[in-house]
Amino acid sequence: MNNWDDTIVALASAPGVGALSILRISGPNAFSSLSKLAPKAKPEDRKSHSAFVTRIFRESELLDEALVTLFKSPASFTGEDVVEIGLHGSPFVVQEVLKASLSAGCRLAGPGEFTQRAFLNRKLDLAQAEAVGDLIAAESQASHRAALQQLKGGLSKEISKLRQDLIDFTALIELELDFSEEDVEFADRSRLTQLVTEIKSHIKRLMASFATGQAVKNGIPVVIVGPPNAGKSTLLNALLEEEKAIVSPVAGTTRDVIEDVLDLEGIRFRFVDTAGLRKTDDLVESIGISKTREQLSKAAFVLLLQAPDSDTTEVNTIEVEIQERALPYLKIHSKSDLSSDNFNGFSISASTGSGMEELKTEIVRRSVNLEMLQAETSMITNLRHYEALDKTNIALNQVTFALEAGLTGDLLATDIREALFHLGTITGEITVEDILGSIFTRFCIGK
Ligand SMILES: Nc1nc2c(ncn2[C@@H]2O[C@H](COP(=O)(O)OP(=O)(O)OP(=O)(O)O)[C@@H](O)[C@H]2O)c(=O)[nH]1
Ligand SMILES: [Mg+2]
Numbered sequence: 001m002n003n004w005d006d007t008i009v010a011l012a013s014a015p016g017v018g019a020l021s022i023l024r025i026s027g028p029n030a031f032s033s034l035s036k037l038a039p040k041a042k043p044e045d046r047k048s049h050s051a052f053v054t055r056i057f058r059e060s061e062l063l064d065e066a067l068v069t070l071f072k073s074p075a076s077f078t079g080e081d082v083v084e085i086g087l088h089g090s091p092f093v094v095q096e097v098l099k100a101s102l103s104a105g106c107r108l109a110g111p112g113e114f115t116q117r118a119f120l121n122r123k124l125d126l127a128q129a130e131a132v133g134d135l136i137a138a139e140s141q142a143s144h145r146a147a148l149q150q151l152k153g154g155l156s157k158e159i160s161k162l163r164q165d166l167i168d169f170t171a172l173i174e175l176e177l178d179f180s181e182e183d184v185e186f187a188d189r190s191r192l193t194q195l196v197t198e199i200k201s202h203i204k205r206l207m208a209s210f211a212t213g214q215a216v217k218n219g220i221p222v223v224i225v226g227p228p229n230a231g232k233s234t235l236l237n238a239l240l241e242e243e244k245a246i247v248s249p250v251a252g253t254t255r256d257v258i259e260d261v262l263d264l265e266g267i268r269f270r271f272v273d274t275a276g277l278r279k280t281d282d283l284v285e286s287i288g289i290s291k292t293r294e295q296l297s298k299a300a301f302v303l304l305l306q307a308p309d310s311d312t313t314e315v316n317t318i319e320v321e322i323q324e325r326a327l328p329y330l331k332i333h334s335k336s337d338l339s340s341d342n343f344n345g346f347s348i349s350a351s352t353g354s355g356m357e358e359l360k361t362e363i364v365r366r367s368v369n370l371e372m373l374q375a376e377t378s379m380i381t382n383l384r385h386y387e388a389l390d391k392t393n394i395a396l397n398q399v400t401f402a403l404e405a406g407l408t409g410d411l412l413a414t415d416i417r418e419a420l421f422h423l424g425t426i427t428g429e430i431t432v433e434d435i436l437g438s439i440f441t442r443f444c445i446g447k
Contacts, residue, residue, distance in 0.1 A: 004027055007025060007026065008107060009025045009101045013446070020067075022086050029106065031083065033105045034070075036105070037085075037100055038057070040054055041068060047072075049070070053067055058103075063100065066087050067085075068083060068085050068086070112440030112442070112447055125428050127159070127427050130382055134146070142216045142267045143217050158202070159427050170417065177409050199396060207380065216268070220269050222303060223292075224273050225303070225318055226303075226307075228276055230276070230307045234334075235332075244260055244273075265364050275289050275292050276318075278317075300328075303363075307335045330346060331346065333346065334348055337349040337354065388423070399416055
């Protein structure tokens with residue numbers, strides 16, 4: 001257990017009219033600071049995890065009546081003595097109590113400092129600590145679930161297991177090195193080859209989840225394309241139920257990229273309306289079209305619109321481009337209210353709303369790996385973790401190479417140690433100061 005000699009304080013939830021604001025204090029002086037603020041609190045006589053109502057004073061002036069919760073070290077989020085003060089007061093009262101706690105022996109916490117203490121006290125590993133940050137930022141049900149799974153330690157357990165398997169093996173190889181004169185092999189090479197192959201495929205699965213993981217965190221990008229006037233902007237507006245994009249009968253109305261997020265079935269999507277794709281001599285429109293290509297390169301799913309009066313050659317050219325990029329897409333006949341033809345496939349009218357609900361269902365079904373989202377499996381949502389897995393994989397490729405070439409134990413051990421190092425940076429079993437700094441400063445103050 002680390003022992004800091006200072007006690008930190010911060011607002012853990014924002015003050016607002018009618019809302020409870022929580023002031024969180026953690027450190028060796030947490031209870032003595034509380035006693036100064038609330039003489040009747042008597043924290044030493046109370047059990048951990050007890051909550052009670054008490055009056056908060058600054059000197060003899062009554063500031064608020066507060067709901068206080070105590071957590072005694074080591075049974076707290078940070079592992080230290082923790083006091084949480086729930087204030088009813090206005091932002092003014094909250095500021096006054098915060099100031100009074102500074103005079104009572106606390107200092108203001110930096111960003112993420114509570115979580116950092118929790119990590120350094122081994123209450124959470126690094127991947128879990130990062131999940132706290134994701135949980136705070138989670139805006140949709142799916143991203144919330146992914147963060148919670150990581151916070152529960154799902155990913156950490158998987159990584160630790162992979163590491164342990166490798167560590168057991170390195171131990172055998174290092175034993176061989178001690179007996180190098182005698183030319184013995186404790187570590188069965190074919191068993192090691194098998195183990196490395198298993199670990200590599202596990203890592204591949206985790207790395208493949210990154211695309212879904214990222215999409216869940218930031219919104220799955222769905223790009224709307226089609227010839228001019230096909231009704232792209234009208235569709236965006238109908239999906240968002242808001243007049244976000246300008247709609248007009250003039251071909252080439254949309255030039256910029258217009259986007260907004262929408263949650264469907266608890267999953268966040270980012271719908272992107274574009275200038276479409278066509279050959280044009282108009283300078284501004286051609287800039288818009290190159291922006292459409294840029295959006296396509298980031299798309300997870302494409303909606304291709306074709307109106308009854310669209311030029312089919314233009315539609316086909318766009319469809320070929322989508323296929324060349326190997327993007328999953330849905331071809332939609334738009335403005336169905338203007339045509340009595342029976343199309344094969346999807347048809348909608350953004351004006352009358354016909355086909356819109358079916359379209360939303362189809363987008364969710366086609367663009368998300370629902371199995372991955374719903375299963376209780378770990379997903380990689382964090383670029384740092386993805387890069388660490390990538391480096392682990394490269395090191396393991398070296399191990400495979402060394403095994404195939406029949407290289408000696410010491411060379412094998414070096415590559416395995418390299419793989420262990422990168423795996424260890426995910427959960428923080430191996431910590432590098434710069435990594436810690438950059439992770440926790442991204443948190444907000446009070447967490
Ligand atoms: N009847 C009918 N008209 C529609 C429908 N959707 C769009 N329109 C009309 O078609 C015209 C073009 O619509 P937009 O949404 O601006 O088309 P766009 O594809 O964004 O066009 P550009 O931005 O110019 O490429 C407008 O006059 C819309 O009112 C529909 O479902 N039914
Ligand atoms: Mg438009």
